[in-house]
Amino acid sequence: MVLFRPSIELGTLFDELAERGHPTTVHLSRPLDVAPALGTTLTLPMLAGLVGEMSGWLAAAGVRRGDRVAIAKRNHWDYTLLCCAAARIGAVPAALSGHLAPATLEKLLKRLEPALLVTDTALLAAARAAGAEVGGLVGRTLALDGPADGAIGLADVRGHGTPAPYRPGLDDPLAIMHTSGTTGVPKLVVHSTYTLMRRLAGFEARPWPVIGIRGDDTVGNASAYAHGRTLVWTATTLWRGPAAVVITTSADWDEARPVFEDRPPTILEALPATFVRWQDHCEGGPFGRVRLFVSTYDAMHPPTVRAFLAATEHRRPVWLQGWGQSETGPLTFRLLTRRALAQAQDHRPTTRHLGRPVPTRTRLRVFDPETLRPVPRGTPGLVYCRTKALCLGYVGEQERWERKRLGPWWNTGDIGVHTRTGGLLLVDREVDALPEGSCLEIEDVVDERLPEVLECVVLSTPDRPLPVVVTATGALDADAWRAATADLPPLADPVVLTWDEVPRTGTGKVRRSALRDRLGLPAATHGTGRWT
Numbered sequence: 420m421v422l423f424r425p426s427i428e429l430g431t432l433f434d435e436l437a438e439r440g441h442p443t444t445v446h447l448s449r450p451l452d453v454a455p456a457l458g459t460t461l462t463l464p465m466l467a468g469l470v471g472e473m474s475g476w477l478a479a480a481g482v483r484r485g486d487r488v489a490i491a492k493r494n495h496w497d498y499t500l501l502c503c504a505a506a507r508i509g510a511v512p513a514a515l516s517g518h519l520a521p522a523t524l525e526k527l528l529k530r531l532e533p534a535l536l537v538t539d540t541a542l543l544a545a546a547r548a549a550g551a552e553v554g555g556l557v558g559r560t561l562a563l564d565g566p567a568d569g570a571i572g573l574a575d576v577r578g579h580g581t582p583a584p585y586r587p588g589l590d591d592p593l594a595i596m597h598t599s600g601t602t603g604v605p606k607l608v609v610h611s612t613y614t615l616m617r618r619l620a621g622f623e624a625r626p627w628p629v630i631g632i633r634g635d636d637t638v639g640n641a642s643a644y645a646h647g648r649t650l651v652w653t654a655t656t657l658w659r660g661p662a663a664v665v666i667t668t669s670a671d672w673d674e675a676r677p678v679f680e681d682r683p684p685t686i687l688e689a690l691p692a693t694f695v696r697w698q699d700h701c702e703g704g705p706f707g708r709v710r711l712f713v714s715t716y717d718a719m720h721p722p723t724v725r726a727f728l729a730a731t732e733h734r735r736p737v738w739l740q741g742w743g744q745s746e747t748g749p750l751t752f753r754l755l756t757r758r759a760l761a762q763a764q765d766h767r768p769t770t771r772h773l774g775r776p777v778p779t780r781t782r783l784r785v786f787d788p789e790t791l792r793p794v795p796r797g798t799p800g801l802v803y804c805r806t807k808a809l810c811l812g813y814v815g816e817q818e819r820w821e822r823k824r825l826g827p828w829w830n831t832g833d834i835g836v837h838t839r840t841g842g843l844l845l846v847d848r849e850v851d852a853l854p855e856g857s858c859l860e861i862e863d864v865v866d867e868r869l870p871e872v873l874e875c876v877v878l879s880t881p882d883r884p885l886p887v888v889v890t891a892t893g894a895l896d897a898d899a900w901r902a903a904t905a906d907l908p909p910l911a912d913p914v915v916l917t918w919d920e921v922p923r924t925g926t927g928k929v930r931r932s933a934l935r936d937r938l939g940l941p942a943a944t945h946g947t948g949r950w951t
Contacts (some may be wrong), residue, residue: 427616427621428586429506429594430474430504430586431584432653432657433467434584437467444662444663445664446665446678446681447459447667448667448669448677451495452514453500454469454497458473469500471504471581472507474505474507476536477504477505477508480535480561483510488501488512488534488536488537489513489537490514490536490538491519491524492517493539496640496649498644502514506593506594508536510586511593512594512595514526514645514646517539518923518924520549523604524542526604528557528603529816531753534557535561543562543567554570587760589611589612589613590611590811592811596610596645596745600930602930608746609814610647611811614810622777623651624658624659626659632659634661637662637663640687641669641693641923656706660914661686670927676704679706679897683706686713687709690714690921692928693927695720695874695894704730704731710737712724713738715741721866722866724738724760725760728858729757733926736753738755739753742768746809746829747808751776752845753773755770776843781806783803784805785801785802785836786800786801786825796838798836799835799846800835801831801849803831805828820937832950833849847859848946849946850932850946850950851878851946856908861875861910864907865903867940872889873890874918875887875889876931877910879944880911881941885914885938885940886910888915890917891918893920894915895915900913
């Protein structure tokens with residue numbers, strides 16, 4: 420039984436994996452953007468060689484130890500490989516989602532002041548068309564897929580050799596990732612080797628019963644690879660040495676289906692929004708072998724969890740729901756089973772019960788939003804956490820980060836209830852909170868009672884809460900809506916949209932502030948927004 424070595428480094432991750440000799444193969448839904456000629460089936464030695472080669476590209480582009488390297492491109496797992504390459508030469512990678520609006524990308528680059536931007540020609544063209552300043556905010560720009568005005572190409576940096584690896588201090592900045600940005604411009608979160616690799620990856624990679632990765636597993640992933648979760652997922656998954664890893668870059672079922680049919684997963688992690696998009700394909704699809712489903716980023720609605728657990732032929736499948744933040748990593752987890760969901764299938768089903776704090780790793784307390792004094796268990800309030808995995812701060816907004824601290828406690832910005840049995844019941848984000856009740860509970864109930872609803876988003880307004888209902892056709896039966904919501908708090912008439920009409924982040928979360936703007940709603944909510 421192999422435990423996670425405490426000396427593992429992000430920069431030499433693939434070197435160490437190749438040295439261990441695991442026969443794990445990585446299968447992609449499409450070739451890597453950084454090396455399309457390698458195809459879609461990769462071995463660990465191939466990946467180690469590629470990361471070393473890419474570290475030479477960055478050095479040839481002028482990147483030096485301590486420099487920041489911004490990465491912004493279309494979604495693919497090679498974000499992680501580029502982060503490893505930057506860390507290998509002592510630079511600090513900052514992964515920025517290619518879904519960011521050009522104006523938002525411009526703001527983040529101003530905060531970062533990177534020595535190099537690694538990108539693609541499509542993103543540069545979109546930024547130029549939107550009038551966003553990109554090239555002038557960075558030292559140099561490297562375009563991965565061809566020539567572009569003001570940018571160097573791969574032909575300019577290839578063939579310069581592989582630099583010797585560098586090992587940063589445990590508490591030095593290692594990598595920068597951004598938050599989802601559902602309520603505005605994302606924050607740039609700085610993690611160290613200690614917080615990211617030792618506390619998060621090191622803990623997750625242990626051989627846990629039920630949820631641990633085994634040598635005969637095929638591990639599937641469909642994620643937004645610019646986000647920090649992917650660094651931890653990559654390290655822990657590959658270190659455990661499964662038989663195969665299957666990666667898809669899109670929620671588009673036409674892209675995902677072939678690679679999963681070729682190698683059906685036994686463990687599947689995906690974005691919550693991706694699970695929702697795939698729900699109609701799960702029965703009779705390639706997920707019949709799955710023993711463990713994993714969701715992070717956002718709470719799942721009960722019907723989606725129930726559908727996937729019902730679709731697998733495994734006798735006792737488990738759904739692992741994790742709750743946390745980019746700043747902290749996972750804070751609580753809950754294991755959902757078929758039996759638990761069947762027992763909860765009453766008139767108010769919910770997955771907002773987020774389980775207990777991670778044992779020996781995190782602690783939770785709930786404080787009064789006005790006095791910032793602890794409240795008794797069972798009383799709603801601001802959820803604070805205590806964890807050694809807390810990030811180092813926010814790039815360009817360190818005062819904002821400090822305001823969220825209360826001694827050793829960190830303000831998550833969520834309203835919740837620390838139950839008398841030690842679990843956490845999530846109520847709402849503080850900025851989205853209602854005077855009475857819960858937006859999240861209403862969303863759960865609507866999703867449960869109206870199968871045609873893909874997603875329900877309840878927006879706080881000075882008057883009655885406004886439900887935004889997402890359906891495949893953009894239509895909703897008015898009589899069915901009235902029957903489904905008759906026992907809920909008074910709601911405004913629903914706005915019905917299709918999936919693509921709702922503004923979303925790179926992780927598929929609804930950008931609530933952008934949605935409010937699109938619907939002409941006032942910015943004011945019942946929350947203060949002080950803790951976002």
